[in-house]
Structure formats: C-alpha cells, structure tokens
Amino acid sequence: xxxxxxxxxxxxxxxxxEEIGAVAPYVESFHLDIMDGVFAPEYGLxxxxxxxxxRVTDRPLDVHLMVGEPRGAILRYAxxxxxxxxxxxxxxxxxxxxxxxxxxxxxxxxxxxxxxxPVARLQDVAEIVDGIMFMTAPLGGGAFxxxxxxxxxxxxxxxxxxxxxxxxxxxxxxxxxxGVDLAVLGAALFAGGRAAETARLYATELAGPxxxxxxxx
Numbered sequence: 001x002x003x004x005x006x007x008x009x010x011x012x013x014x015x016x017x018e019e020i021g022a023v024a025p026y027v028e029s030f031h032l033d034i035m036d037g038v039f040a041p042e043y044g045l046x047x048x049x050x051x052x053x054x055r056v057t058d059r060p061l062d063v064h065l066m067v068g069e070p071r072g073a074i075l076r077y078a079x080x081x082x083x084x085x086x087x088x089x090x091x092x093x094x095x096x097x098x099x100x101x102x103x104x105x106x107x108x109x110x111x112x113x114x115x116x117x118p119v120a121r122l123q124d125v126a127e128i129v130d131g132i133m134f135m136t137a138p139l140g141g142g143a144f145x146x147x148x149x150x151x152x153x154x155x156x157x158x159x160x161x162x163x164x165x166x167x168x169x170x171x172x173x174x175x176x177x178x179g180v181d182l183a184v185l186g187a188a189l190f191a192g193g194r195a196a197e198t199a200r201l202y203a204t205e206l207a208g209p210x211x212x213x214x215x216x217x
Contacts, residue, residue, distance in 0.1 A: 001176040001183060003028030004202060005062060005162070008053065009044055010186030011195070016049075017056050022196035023189065026203040029060040029083065031164065031184045034073060035140060039091065040066035042140035047076050054081045064112060064164065066139050068092045071101065078105035086110035086133040086162075089121045099128045114138075115145040115165065119154045126156040131181075137165030144171070152178045169205040 006027045011019040020030065030053060035044030044066065054061060060083035065073055071093050077085055078101075085107055087098045095111070102109040111125045112133040122132060132155060136148040144166035145151075152175075155161065163175060164184035175183060189198055 001172060001180050001206060003182050004199075004206060005029045005031045005182050005184045006189055006199070007031040007033065007164070007184050007186035009033040010190045012190065012193075016053075019190060019195050020053065020057050023199040024057055024059055026196075026199035027059065027185075028182065029062055030057065031186075032061060032063050032082075034063060034065050034067060034077070036067040039068040039088070040139035047073075047080065050077060050080045050082065060084075062086070062110075062162070064133060065091075066112075070098050074098060074101045075105065078102060078107045082107060084108035084110055084130070086112040088112045088114070089125060090114060090117055095125055096128060099125070103128075110162065115148065115151075119151050122156055122159075126159060129159065131160035131162065132156070133162045133164055134180075135165050136163050136167065142166070144168075149174050149178065152180065169202055172206055 004027045006023045008030055032050055033044040035042050037043045062084045063077045063082050064086045067073060069092050070087050074085060085102050089095055089111055099109050108130040110131045110133045111122055111129045113122060113135060115135045115137060134152060136145050160181045162182040163180050167183045167185055168188050189195060
C-alpha cells in the first residue's frame, strides 16, 4: 500500500482549514464525499467547499459521488480541479455515459462499489475506468465489513485500488498484501482532536517494514 487519503467529511467543519494543514504532510491526498441523502443516507460536502479546499492545499483531491444521478454533478466537480471522481456502478445513470463525461474532462474515473454489491460488477466496467474505489463499510457510516478482504481478493487486480470505510492501522498489513494502493481514513484520523499526531502515527505505521517506504509522496 502506497498512501493514505484523509476524508474531510470526518474533519471538524469549524476548523477545516486547520485540520487540512495538520494532516497534509502525512497524507497523499484528500477525499471528498458528496452525498445526496438518498443514495447514501447522509448529506455530504458541497461543491463550493470542494473549491475552497482546492485553494488551501496542493494535495490531490479525489471526489466520491454517492448520488443516485451523478451526471449533473460530474461536470461541476471536474471543473473544480480534482484528480479523480468515483462514480458508483449501482447509480441510476448508465455507467458508460458517466465515464465518458468524466474522461472527456481530463479527470481520472474510479468505479465505486458498495460493500454488499457483487464484486463481479467491476468486471463489466474494468476496461473503461482508471481505478476502483472499494467500500469496506456501509455508505454514510457503519462498521468495517469483515468480508472486505475476501471481496478484495476477487476484484480485477490490474486496476489501482482505493479502499474506503472504517479503515484503521490494524488493516494496513492485509490491505498491502492484497495490493491495495490507497486507504481512506476518516474518523480514525480526525476523532479525538489530535489529527496531526494521529496522521503522523499512521504514516509511520504505513512506512513500516514490508509496507510503503514513503506515504507522503
């Protein structure tokens, strides 16, 4: 596993710029959850906030669209200077149509998959995406899925893989063994009000023997 991504949905919204600055030296990127309250049972970050985050950090931004109808949102976030947009294979929009919009705007496309969706669904889109966003917990929150490691073993292995959902340092070894590239950390990183210390600890764990040698590149 080569890097950590900080999920800003879990950060303190009243201290967001401070939280970003605290963890930036230790993470590869920032993860931004966009939820519509329907496809995912919570409401996520706003488009305006994504633009604000872009102005205060030079780390890559990855958007995760947890919305039933992503077409209307794709262009907005593509124009906000993000690195990638993850679109769910379970959404209402024809996935190939959504993929064409993302790719036409020079942004990487990730196929996102719920923790309960058959992994075989990824084979249907493997040739038109740049990577996978693999959910390891329910959308909007919930416990880590104990079946996640078995499910990850059945994914298309040639695609860069991001995992998202209640990831903790205790998972790093098995995720690395499965060839996962990027782990999204949310509550585990920002809970407790000591984000910088926690991020530094996690980066050290990731850079341990047999894991990544540099999690901040």
